[in-house]
Amino acid sequence: MSVDRRITPATDRIALDSLRGILERPQYTAGTPMRVAVPLADLMNMPNGRRDRQVNFGADVTVIDESDDWCFVQTALDGYCGWLLAAALTAERPAITHRVIAPATHVYPAADLKQHQLHALSIGARLAVTGTEGGFAALATGGFVPVQHIHDTPQTDPVLVAESLLGTPYLWGGNSDWGIDCSGLVQAALTACAMPCPGDSDLQRDCFPEVSEIQRGDLLFWPGHVAMAISADVMIHATAWKMAVIREPIKDAIARIDAAGDGPFLGIRRPCHPR
Structure with a gap:
């Protein structure tokens, strides 16, 4: 069975109970609910490995496995899996307001x-x-x-949320005001408005329906990159090209990315508003 490690709550030795009969592992577990107790924690692909994403203060996770000072977790926000330092977690989970x-x-x-x-x-x-x-x-x-x-209530316009982060430094795997990447910006904007959103651009592209006409709030995709439309003509994105969150005309971006060999433009997807 081929699995995507980013969204599969299992290590080589143990898997979440929900995977019984689906993924074979020596052990299964119900997992332990925990919460991120530090301002920001890196979610790694392995202990002492590479940062895949980040999780913010107050994020709920399920601990599935442990190795020395590290815990393998699945995040409640988007189901992303990876390794966090155990010291970043607490068992105390007062009601979020x-x-x-x-x-x-x-x-x-x-x-x-x-x-x-x-x-x-x-x-x-x-x-x-x-x-x-x-x-x-x-x-x-x-x-x-x-x-x-x-x-205490969700925001209503993902574009306004994204625009509040204009000028934020680009950071691969970043999910905060101290550094953010393209998919992190999109996820921050959508989840602030109670719109579920995966953590990486390819997962985001797979998640939302394709449309043919660009409107405000739509997502624009390239291989390994995502932007959000401010209007039919202008987009906002976190880009390594400028190492920051910027606005850019959509036609200019398509031409520039194609010229750099990082295309082609993969189309438009429309995030789903909560019912």
Whole structure:
């Protein structure tokens, strides 16, 4: 059986119970629910390996296997699988109430903007808010964040979310305001609006229906690359060409990418809004 390791919750020695009778492994497990407790964690293809993606603070995962200081997990957000440092995880999972909607925010030790920040969080971080104090939200995990940077309901326009990340540095496998790649930008924009979205561009292309006419919010694909249409003529994408999130005319991008030998243009897909 051919499997895609990125979305198959199994290592060579153990698989999630859902794969019994589908994928043969020496052991099976129900997995252990855990949560990311650091601002940002790299999801690796193997312990001490290469970063495939990143997971934000508050992300829920299922731990399937362990090796020394590493845990093999499947993320709840998109089913992506990989290795995280065990130290990045906690068994404490208070009820999530809010998400960070600003590109980034700071966590303070008190409801006081003059206090030295504890750490920063990026767009998409999931929070358990227990109350408010002086314009700050108190977190069950400790600390306070400005209420202007969080919300308890999904956003409504993925393009506006993507545009809030204009200028963000390009980072292969990145999923945050500190660095993001093409598929990370698309996923951040769609999931902020409660629209399910896989983590990599090929998975995204396979996930959504093809259309023939470009409209705002559509996804534009090339081999190994994805962009989001701002309009029928302009797109936004995280590109190694400029090492940043930029706007670019769609016709110019198609011609430029073809000239660089990175084409052809693979077409248009339309993300599905939640019902």
